[in-house]
Each structure stands twice: as C-alpha cells, then as structure tokens.
Amino acid sequence: MAPVGISLESQTDRTMQMDRKPLIDRLAIFPRLGLANLPTPLEPMERLTAHLGGPRLWVKREDAMGLGFGGNKLRKLDYVLHEALASGADTIVSGGVVQSNSQRQVAAVAAKLGLSCHLAVYHGRLEPPTPEYKTSGNAFLNRLFGAYLHDVPWTGDRNAAIRTLVGDLEAKGHRPYFVPYGVSNALGAVGYATTISEIEPQAARLGFVPAAIVHCTGSAGTQAGLVVGAAVAMPNTRIVGIDIDAEPARVQADVVALARNASNLLDVPFDDAAVEVVAGHAGPAYGVPHEATIEAIRLAGRLEALPLDPVYSGKGLAGLIALIRQGRWRKDEDVIFLHTGGVPALFAYQSALGI
Numbered sequence: 276m277a278p279v280g281i282s283l284e285s286q287t288d289r290t291m292q293m294d295r296k297p298l299i300d301r302l303a304i305f306p307r308l309g310l311a312n313l314p315t316p317l318e319p320m321e322r323l324t325a326h327l328g329g330p331r332l333w334v335k336r337e338d339a340m341g342l343g344f345g346g347n348k349l350r351k352l353d354y355v356l357h358e359a360l361a362s363g364a365d366t367i368v369s370g371g372v373v374q375s376n377s378q379r380q381v382a383a384v385a386a387k388l389g390l391s392c393h394l395a396v397y398h399g400r401l402e403p404p405t406p407e408y409k410t411s412g413n414a415f416l417n418r419l420f421g422a423y424l425h426d427v428p429w430t431g432d433r434n435a436a437i438r439t440l441v442g443d444l445e446a447k448g449h450r451p452y453f454v455p456y457g458v459s460n461a462l463g464a465v466g467y468a469t470t471i472s473e474i475e476p477q478a479a480r481l482g483f484v485p486a487a488i489v490h491c492t493g494s495a496g497t498q499a500g501l502v503v504g505a506a507v508a509m510p511n512t513r514i515v516g517i518d519i520d521a522e523p524a525r526v527q528a529d530v531v532a533l534a535r536n537a538s539n540l541l542d543v544p545f546d547d548a549a550v551e552v553v554a555g556h557a558g559p560a561y562g563v564p565h566e567a568t569i570e571a572i573r574l575a576g577r578l579e580a581l582p583l584d585p586v587y588s589g590k591g592l593a594g595l596i597a598l599i600r601q602g603r604w605r606k607d608e609d610v611i612f613l614h615t616g617g618v619p620a621l622f623a624y625q626s627a628l629g630i
C-alpha cells in the first residue's frame with residue numbers, strides 16, 4: 276500500500292504546485308497587442324467614503340486606459356484583436372446599440388491598427404432618451420474613428436446582424452474578423468483577468484486586501500475574467516456584479532459559462548458559487564437611468580470628480596451604494612469600485628439627467 280500512498284501524495288503536491296502558478300504567468304502565454312495604457316490607477320475615494328460612512332472605498336480607473344476614451348473592452352480587445360491580426364484579417368466587424376461603448380472601442384482599436392471597421396448598429400432596444408442620443412457621445416466617436424455604420428433593427432439576438440455583416444463582407448472579398456457583442460468570448464474574459472493581476476499588487480502596496488470588487492455586468496466577459504483571476508490571485512476577495520441589463524438570470528448564466536471556458540484556457544479551478552450577480556439596480560430597463568443612477572452620478576461627480584455614465588458605471592455605483600446602505604460591509608473593510616468606463620455616453624444623455 277505504501278507506494279500507492281506515496282504516489283498519491285506526490286500527485287497532490289503536483290496539483291498544488293500547478294494551482295500555485297501565479298496568475299501573471301498563466302496570462303503571459305497569451306499574446307496581446309499592448310494598446311491599452313496599463314496598469315490603470317487604483318485611487319482612494321475618501322470623500323465618497325466619508326459621505327456613506329464606510330467601508331473604505333477605492334476606484335480602479337478602467338476608464339483611464341487611454342486609447343479612444345478607454346474602458347473595459349480595451350483589455351479584451353488587446354487579446355482578441357491580436358488573434359484577428361494573426362489570422363490575417365483586414366476588417367473588424369462588431370456591433371452594439373447606438374451608444375455602445377464596446378463598438379466605440381472596437382472602432383478606436385481598428386483605427387489605430389489601420390484596419391477597416393464595420394459595425395452593426397442596433398436600433399430599438401430602447402427608445403432614444405434624448406434628442407442628442409443618436410448623434411452625440413459614442414455615436415459621434417464611431418464616426419470620428421472612421422467606422423462604417425450599418426443600421427439594423429434590434430431583435431434580441433446580439434450577434435446575428437454582426438454575423439450577417441461578416442458574411443456580406445466575405446462575399447465581397449474582404450477578410451473580416453468577428454468580434455462578438457461586448458467583446459465577450461473566452462479569450463476576452465482571459466484578457467479581463469489581467470485586471471486582477473494589477474489590483475492584487477496595487478492593493479498590497481496600499482496595505483489592504485479588498486473584501487470585494489464591485490462592478491456593473493452585462494455581456495458577462497468582464498465579470499468572468501474577474502472571477503477566474505480572483506480564484507487564483509485574490510481568493511479572499513468577492514467579485515460582485517451589478518446587473519445593468521435588467522436580465523440577472525441571463526447575465527448569471529452567461530458569466531458562469533464564460534468563466535468556465537476562460538478557466539479552462541487559464542488552467543485554473545472554477546466554482547459556480549463564485550459568481551454573484553446582484554439584481555434590482557438596472558432601473559426600468561437597459562439604457563434607462565433612474566433616480567438611483569442619477570444620484571450615484573451626482574455623488575461621484577461632486578465628491579470625487581469622477582465622471583460616470585447613465586447606462587453602465589452609474590448603475591454599478593448605484594448598486595454598490597445600495598449594498599453599503601444595506602450594511603453588506605463593515606466600516607473597516609475595503610471595497611473597490613471598478614469603473615468600467617462609458618463616459619462618452621454621459622454627453623448623449625445630458626438633457627435627461629437634470630444636472
């Protein structure tokens with residue numbers, strides 16, 4: 276029996292060694308373009324902390340990534356568009372609603388790489404909330420960055436019109452590369468795990484281990500990357516996604532599926548129980564800001580000079596504020612708000628915000 280015992284023990288040792296491989300080494304095997312300005316800052320929010328009476332609040336500035344007004348999709352695109360170039364693509368194809376931050380970032384990266392960019396612009400997911408909705412903010416930047424815009428009706432299928440565009444472009448002799456809605460695929464989620472490999476040492480230098488990282492979640496790649504990265508590098512930090520799509524069950528299922536695929540790519544363990552999607556802070560519908568969103572945008576602006584948008588980051592902070600008011604964390608705990616970007620949309624909603 277002894278040899279069996281010994282071999283089992285060494286097998287366990289090997290598994291533990293594998294589990295201990297640092298996240299940064301696991302990420303290093305995936306090639307990236309290096310277009311995003313990283314690491315993004317981790318800053319204290321002392322005035323917002325004082326206003327809410329704790330916990331100690333910090334903000335991870337994913338809005339400050341540089342290229343094309345920054346935002347969370349750039350981390351994913353750093354990896355996904357490396358694959359596009361490696362595959363010999365000459366055209367990037369993606370899509371989103373009129374004020375999509377994702378397609379604006381796709382347009383920005385394509386411009387920077389000298390690739391042509393075609394975008395399926397979905398109309399009808401929401402009624403335009405302002406006269407400037409269709410022309411300002413991200414819609415304006417898409418044109419500025421030189422993307423070709425194709426207006427299509429919203430059917431609920433986020434990727435169908437993008438795939439149709441890919442087919443049309445192929446038929447015309449282009450070499451298109453498909454970027455899914457929200458840049459949410461397994462490789463994008465792997466790319467987003469890099470956020471954890473930044474936060475862990477940044478927080479350590481500042482002398483804390485966060486109890487939670489809170490952020491808004493939609494097409495799921497951001498949360499999937501955070502959950503998978505935290506499983507390896509920040510096991511004592513809870514990732515809390517605030518649903519902004521008003522579809523919490525769909526978001527939860529998508530995060531679990533993407534995290535599973537990303538954890539396979541990174542060869543790390545994954546537990547469904549690590550996925551927490553909080554419902555009830557999306558307002559009446561996707562893209563429609565409610566009172567709590569506007570309160571969060573005002574507070575962040577007046578107390579921290581932190582611009583948030585009414586579709587994503589404003590709802591994310593509204594959710595965090597609600598959880599704090601419910602007493603989720605002790606005053607001496609540290610909580611990071613992940614600012615995922617989206618600031619250009621603020622201008623497309625200006626007249627609806629009453630600010």
Ligand SMILES: Cc1ncc(COP(=O)(O)O)c(C=O)c1O
Nearest residue numbers: 376493494495497587615616617
């Ligand atoms: C500003 C902003 N924050 C958060 C998200 C949500 O990220 P994900 O789609 O990866 O869940 C998006 C997605 O479009 C976004 O534009």
